[in-house]
Amino acid sequence: MSRRYPPLNPLRVFVVVARLENLTAAAQELHVSQSAVSRQIAALESYLGIELLRRERHGVTLTRAGANYAKRVMPAFDEIATATEKVLRDTSHGVLRVRTYTTFTAKWLIPRLPDFHARYPDIEVLVSNAVPDVDFDRDAVDLAIQFGDGHWPRVQLDLLFPDEIEPVCSPQYLKSLPRGATKDVLLGKRLLVSHYRRTDWDDWLSATGKTQAAVSAERMSFSTSVLTWQAALDGLGMAIGQSAMLQAEFEKGTLIRPFNQPLRREKAHYLVRPASQRFSRRVEVFRGWLLAEAAKVVD
Template sequence: MKIPPLNPLKVFEVVARTHNLTTAANELLVSQSAVSRQIAVLEEYLGVQLFTRERVGVRLTDVGEVYAQRIGPAFEEISQATQFITQKYSDNVIRLRTYTTLTARWLIPRLPRFKVQYPDVEVDIANSSAPLDFGTEKCDLAIVFGEGHWPDADATLLLEDVIEPVCSPAFLEAAHGGLRLPEALHGKRLLVSKYRKNDWPTWLAHAGLDGVYDKAEKMIFSSSILTWQAAMDGLGIAIGQQHMLDADIRAGRLVRPFASPLRTGKGHYIVTPSLQRYSSKIASFKDWLLHEAQETPAPATA
């Protein structure tokens, strides 16, 4: 692949387009003599004359005309590609990728406060549970559940993952003998979220009840939101993520029968590409998210 020096090539493109050395120099923010030197470098590299001087401006030679027609579209393509990459950092839209549960239970109730602080900034939210890949996704940042490690990305902990059983007050009251101890889960219907199906076995192992899950009657739902709604309606007992259910617990829609939370070692992280052009809007949004997380009530303890 034979490619001439790129700086002289860019100078040639501007002179060929403007037909004037002075105009080209002004566009390139250099002197006219610097433009002439770069053209000379390119002509020496190619071994041909690209311009002839006229009384007013310059004129492309026949070979220069052909060369300009071939490289002009290439520079236009480079310009459009660069604009596509950088545009998202100059507009007033923040493109956030997260997932439905966190969006509905934690983020949306807080977004009005962000709009008060930044009324001109839009937050475009895309929900997905697919593996994160900034190379293919059009997002500025993501909130992802995991252990904090993603390739080619920087991660900052937003919310620690803390789980424990929750149920409705009516279910607790109706439970034969109450639900004072985890052993009372024997014979109770367990409500399970498809995407958090390991939460029950993990918590039961923590409580020393490894065999309960396999023997229990289970009702499986496609999302955590549906699972918690089923718990509020008295269908059984679910595993709750404390940060997502704080409002429901404070309002009395759900209760913590055992008051035995478990930190899973995972969390919800703010994830950004390792190589990302600085953007004040993204930095402000990230700082706002972290501030809101600090204002979120600390996980309850036993």
């Protein structure tokens, strides 16, 4: 059998009146008229079938039933207020909690964070790494950066930039080609593969019509893209690079793109927020900054 609850707005008014024992003061605290307070108390008394207040010439006093009732319900309202303050404090103060995956953190976000901290020194950013998609009900984070098709339930999305991939290697590795050999010979040598991006090579080879050139290639796997690219830097073979993540290496010339045939895919990097999120300055500031930085990649 369902439990009975009184009308909550009259109950809230009663709690304030019981605490102050003054209709005028209660009306001022609630920002309503004294007659509105009286009507709410009357509605609660009608529901309960008892008199809660005794109206006297110089004010009001609680009846015995009213005092007993107030003694039980006032702590409940205090607990509700405390719980509400905690929720608001957790979402309005403290650090900005951002979750993403290791490769994005190491190769894209961390190099840019000094700029954010210089612009907004009052906002502390706590970055955590995880591969599974975020669940804001489960994970204690404010924002997440995810890679995928953007079809995630109960979230708001901002597109950061699409996924663009192509083979990369060190300049020295390219120079190891026999004189007169075409670059396609590299595809028959060692191909470096990231565990979480296992299909990247096959996708690129298929899109460029070079699958046959890599049929006999040895494949060496690594647990992350960061390690895969480090292996390419050290001349172990050729890897598939994510263009947005390797801008520093391209600018320095430590990694090159021997084929210059990038493949842009439907998947992309997204900034993800809860579908219902209370306004937070730090969230909006970080979001605006991140989108501006991502726009530089697209340009």
